[in-house]
Amino acid sequence: MILDGLLPVLITMALALLVIGAVRRINLWRAGQPESVSLIAGLMAMPRRYLVDLHHVVGRDKYMSNTHVATGGGFVLSLALIVLVHLFGLDSKILAWALLAATALMFVGALFVYKRRQNPPARLSKGPWMRLPKSLLVFAVTFFIVTLPVAGVLPEDFGGWVLAVILLIGIAYGLGEMLFGMTWGGPMKHAFAGALHLAFHRRPERFGGGRSTGLKPVDLGAEVLGVAKPSDFKWNQLLGFDACVQCGRCEAVCPAFAAGQPLNPKKLIQDMVVGLAGGSDAKYAGSPYPGREVGQAKGGPTQVITEGLVNPETLWSCTTCRACVEECPMMIEHVDAIVDMRRFLTMEKGNTPNKGAETLDNLIATDNPNGFDPGGRMNWAADQNLKVMADVKETDVLFWVSDGAFDMRSQRILRAFVKLLKAADVDFAVLGDEERDSGDVARRLGDDATFQSLAKRNIAVLNRYKFNRIVTTDPHAFHCLKNEYKDFGGDYEVLHHTTFINELVKAGMLKLDMYKGGTVTYHDPCYLGRYNGEYDSPRELLNELGIELAEMERSGFRSRCCGGGGGAPITDIPGERRIADMRMEDVKATGAELVAVGCQQCTAMLEGVVEPRPEVKDIAEIVAESLVEEVH
Amino acid sequence: MPHDLNLAVLVSIGQHPKSGRARRAEQDARAVELGLKLVGERLELLHAGEAQQEVLRSYLGMGLKEMTLLEQPSAGDAVPALGRYLAQKRPDIVLTGVRAESGEASGMTPYLLGEALGWPVVTRIADIIKVENGEAEVLQALPRGQRRALKVRLPFVASVDLAAETPRQSAYGPGRRARIDNASVDAQQDQLRSQWQEAPARKRPKRLKVAKAKTAADRFKAATAKSQASGGQVLQNESAQEQAQALFKLLVEEGVLR
Numbered sequence: 001m002i003l004d005g006l007l008p009v010l011i012t013m014a015l016a017l018l019v020i021g022a023v024r025r026i027n028l029w030r031a032g033q034p035e036s037v038s039l040i041a042g043l044m045a046m047p048r049r050y051l052v053d054l055h056h057v058v059g060r061d062k063y064m065s066n067t068h069v070a071t072g073g074g075f076v077l078s079l080a081l082i083v084l085v086h087l088f089g090l091d092s093k094i095l096a097w098a099l100l101a102a103t104a105l106m107f108v109g110a111l112f113v114y115k116r117r118q119n120p121p122a123r124l125s126k127g128p129w130m131r132l133p134k135s136l137l138v139f140a141v142t143f144f145i146v147t148l149p150v151a152g153v154l155p156e157d158f159g160g161w162v163l164a165v166i167l168l169i170g171i172a173y174g175l176g177e178m179l180f181g182m183t184w185g186g187p188m189k190h191a192f193a194g195a196l197h198l199a200f201h202r203r204p205e206r207f208g209g210g211r212s213t214g215l216k217p218v219d220l221g222a223e224v225l226g227v228a229k230p231s232d233f234k235w236n237q238l239l240g241f242d243a244c245v246q247c248g249r250c251e252a253v254c255p256a257f258a259a260g261q262p263l264n265p266k267k268l269i270q271d272m273v274v275g276l277a278g279g280s281d282a283k284y285a286g287s288p289y290p291g292r293e294v295g296q297a298k299g300g301p302t303q304v305i306t307e308g309l310v311n312p313e314t315l316w317s318c319t320t321c322r323a324c325v326e327e328c329p330m331m332i333e334h335v336d337a338i339v340d341m342r343r344f345l346t347m348e349k350g351n352t353p354n355k356g357a358e359t360l361d362n363l364i365a366t367d368n369p370n371g372f373d374p375g376g377r378m379n380w381a382a383d384q385n386l387k388v389m390a391d392v393k394e395t396d397v398l399f400w401v402s403d404g405a406f407d408m409r410s411q412r413i414l415r416a417f418v419k420l421l422k423a424a425d426v427d428f429a430v431l432g433d434e435e436r437d438s439g440d441v442a443r444r445l446g447d448d449a450t451f452q453s454l455a456k457r458n459i460a461v462l463n464r465y466k467f468n469r470i471v472t473t474d475p476h477a478f479h480c481l482k483n484e485y486k487d488f489g490g491d492y493e494v495l496h497h498t499t500f501i502n503e504l505v506k507a508g509m510l511k512l513d514m515y516k517g518g519t520v521t522y523h524d525p526c527y528l529g530r531y532n533g534e535y536d537s538p539r540e541l542l543n544e545l546g547i548e549l550a551e552m553e554r555s556g557f558r559s560r561c562c563g564g565g566g567g568a569p570i571t572d573i574p575g576e577r578r579i580a581d582m583r584m585e586d587v588k589a590t591g592a593e594l595v596a597v598g599c600q601q602c603t604a605m606l607e608g609v610v611e612p613r614p615e616v617k618d619i620a621e622i623v624a625e626s627l628v629e630e631v632h
Numbered sequence: 633m634p635h636d637l638n639l640a641v642l643v644s645i646g647q648h649p650k651s652g653r654a655r656r657a658e659q660d661a662r663a664v665e666l667g668l669k670l671v672g673e674r675l676e677l678l679h680a681g682e683a684q685q686e687v688l689r690s691y692l693g694m695g696l697k698e699m700t701l702l703e704q705p706s707a708g709d710a711v712p713a714l715g716r717y718l719a720q721k722r723p724d725i726v727l728t729g730v731r732a733e734s735g736e737a738s739g740m741t742p743y744l745l746g747e748a749l750g751w752p753v754v755t756r757i758a759d760i761i762k763v764e765n766g767e768a769e770v771l772q773a774l775p776r777g778q779r780r781a782l783k784v785r786l787p788f789v790a791s792v793d794l795a796a797e798t799p800r801q802s803a804y805g806p807g808r809r810a811r812i813d814n815a816s817v818d819a820q821q822d823q824l825r826s827q828w829q830e831a832p833a834r835k836r837p838k839r840l841k842v843a844k845a846k847t848a849a850d851r852f853k854a855a856t857a858k859s860q861a862s863g864g865q866v867l868q869n870e871s872a873q874e875q876a877q878a879l880f881k882l883l884v885e886e887g888v889l890r
């Protein structure tokens with residue numbers, strides 16, 4: 001065929017550009033901070049991580065996962081065979097036929113991509129992404145045709161100059177998009193960066209069904225605390241940003257985005273890409289941060305992010321609910337990045353908005369966020385006759401009370417739980433005035449120094465006593481104690497109270513009546529569900545009471561945040577709606593008269609919604625009301 | 633603001649009213665805030681007291697690279713050391729809090745310093761509007777949100793009231809990295825204090841307030857309106873002897889002196 005001489009040249013050129021681009025791109029990532037990864041093991045694990053873990057997420061959208069397997073698989077196969085057949089010129093009918101099959105597969109996949117792009121949902125980015133299906137089709141078709149003669153289907157000298165020129169243009173265009181674009185910032189970049197991101201992910205524990213949600217500690221002796229410039233991120237975080245496919249799944253689930261607050265996780269990740277590569281966001285073709293114009297942001301690897309690239313309000317709008325991380329097919333860690341940048345704002349700039357500074361000052365001076373007398377932690381339990389660890393030294397269950405001790409509404413939850421513990425004859429004790437705030441809020445507000453100080457002092461107290469397990473009614477404390485204290489030498493078995501009560505009920509320690517009220521739904525707290533994977537115990541427990549849950553559309557791992565996490569009520573960034581109101585709408589849509597929760601923060605947020613609205617009760621309260629009290 | 637304006641802020645170790653823990657004192661932090669507004673980083677931060685008090689870093693975290701520590705024993709008297717240091721440095725303005733949150737908390741430091749330096753003392757200021765031609769325009773805080781504008785010649789000592797601008801957040805990182813320089817001064821034992829005995833404070837009896845307001849509007853007025861000087865007496869032309877006599881009589885009447 002006429003192209004025979006030209007084809008290898010073109011392919012070689014495209015591959016050379018691919019390699020040059022790759023080196024360039026890798027150097028952009030290497031501007032980040034060192035973080036050790038295991039190169040070989042990571043690369044070896046990559047295919048499995050792609051096929052299993054990534055597809056586990058992508059597979060929530062069956063259409064897209066099948067499409068991606070066909071297109072991506074077809075492309076990788078085609079490329080390998082193209083190199084063998086057209087570059088090295090291996091004259092093998094089998095290989096040629098295989099290449100035909102691969103391009104055909106890719107073609108079919110690309111057709112579905114094309115179809116999806118006919119009427120793309122708002123969450124998808126437009127711009128160059130709109131041309132991608134066409135590029136895929138051109139690549140598949142042209143290589144299909146030029147392979148036909150090799151496979152012996154068509155004569156070697158098939159076609160004239162016209163066809164040759166058309167094919168040549170097609171090949172150049174296809175190779176340009178697929179190989180040149182892959183490492184020079186085109187849409188196909190996601191394949192290159194994504195594969196490496198999977199290999200060198202900062203939280204490898206997430207693969208193979210694991211979970212890794214605790215924030216990483218800050219080295220308080222470092223020159224700059226937190227992330228000021230893109231180059232302050234770890235290199236593999238930068239790599240992760242680059243892997244984003246702009247699918248907007250994160251945007252679609254983000255409660256702050258839905259509330260019209262100036263945050264869009266997809267845009268944030270794209271702004272990080274702008275930062276690491278340098279330039280402006282003018283080419284961004286997705287939804288903006290609500291209420292903010294696109295095109296104004298500028299940044300570079302060594303420019304301070306919050307001075308021109310991302311407005312601090314964007315960072316402070318996040319509730320750290322992790323819905324975006326859970327949904328992201330590329331397993332990008334938005335929350336890590338947001339908290340990293342908050343750390344700089346709080347610990348270097350002293351710029352935590354609204355009540356942030358006051359809350360942090362209180363935590364430093366009184367170990368609780370509202371500045372209450374730390375000697376008054378046990379006042380709520382004046383009539384409860386609780387054992388205190390300082391007296392008993394040893395117990396089976398250590399009840400971690402949390403700052404709910406100072407809040408009248410939360411005290412009702414605490415009392416209900418104590419009632420259950422007593423009814424089941426559990427050997428338990430509390431720390432009393434020796435307990436401190438877990439550090440959750442301080443950490444999410446970016447003050448890791450205060451978090452670490454609280455954590456270390458709590459651990460020192462805990463390590464003085466003997467107990468088997470910690471149980472708490474506060475999912476935030478639960479998460480800190482269970483996942484974040486490990487870095488400071490605190491390794492405990494920690495249970496959420498719903499898990500524990502469920503155990504008691506299953507063991508027949510509690511006698512319960514059937515629930516007699518109307519329809520009930522359950523709101524999964526982010527820090528219990530997505531952070532710790534506990535979706536079942538609360539549901540089982542409610543089932544024990546004879547409650548048939550009317551589930552909300554967004555429940556379980558897709559639960560929508562109540563708006564209370566991450567210090568968001570403290571930094572209080574204005575939006576168009578309140579997140580708690582939206583969540584209450586979700587509740588109302590089920591027709592429930594009661595929403596069961598497992599978190600005092602969720603209780604406070606949901607009860608803050610104006611009446612009339614369904615009632616809000618903690619599961620401990622619901623169970624305590626159904627308790628059959630035996631008269632001795 | 634003149635570029636060569638020199639400003640020293642004296643800070644003490646505060647104490648949280650609920651936890652009793654050391655903290656950035658509220659008035660002193662406001663003095664630092666005011667100082668930062670006037671001269672920025674050039675402000676000289678001073679503390680006379682024991683060394684190694686980490687909480688001093690919460691003042692530095694407001695955006696200062698260094699501070700000077702005049703090291704004193706725990707029972708030391710801060711005033712002579714501060715007086716000597718300031719007399720030698722001769723700043724234009726010295727800012728302090730009104731009263732310390734811990735220790736003696738007598739509120740005497742600004743007065744004693746004013747006396748030692750021979751400078752005027754302006755109490756409870758809310759703001760310094762400007763400094764021009766060796767003169768500062770100062771706003772003094774009066775009860776009920778009222779302000780009194782004063783013109784004061786430099787140099788002077790001023791105590792900063794809670795009514796001043798709330799202090800900025802203290803940032804951990806810069807506070808940690810800032811330097812605390814030791815200036816060598818002779819420590820001086822507080823002779824008087826060493827003879828004192830400390831006892832928990834007793835609640836002071838409050839003067840009975842007769843509520844005259846009948847309506848909400850009245851109460852609002854009572855809370856906000858300028859206090860009417862009633863029954864007061866202005867002694868301007870009398871001799872010092874007569875003035876003192878009148879004061880003495882009042883103090884006896886009020887039961888302050890017996």
Ligand code: SF4
Binds near residue numbers: 256
């Ligand atoms: S963690 Fe939640 S609030 Fe924050 S960006 Fe992700 S989805 Fe939005």
Ligand code: SF4
Binds near residue numbers: 245269330331332
């Ligand atoms: S960050 Fe993840 S979920 Fe969001 S657009 Fe990018 S790839 Fe999609």
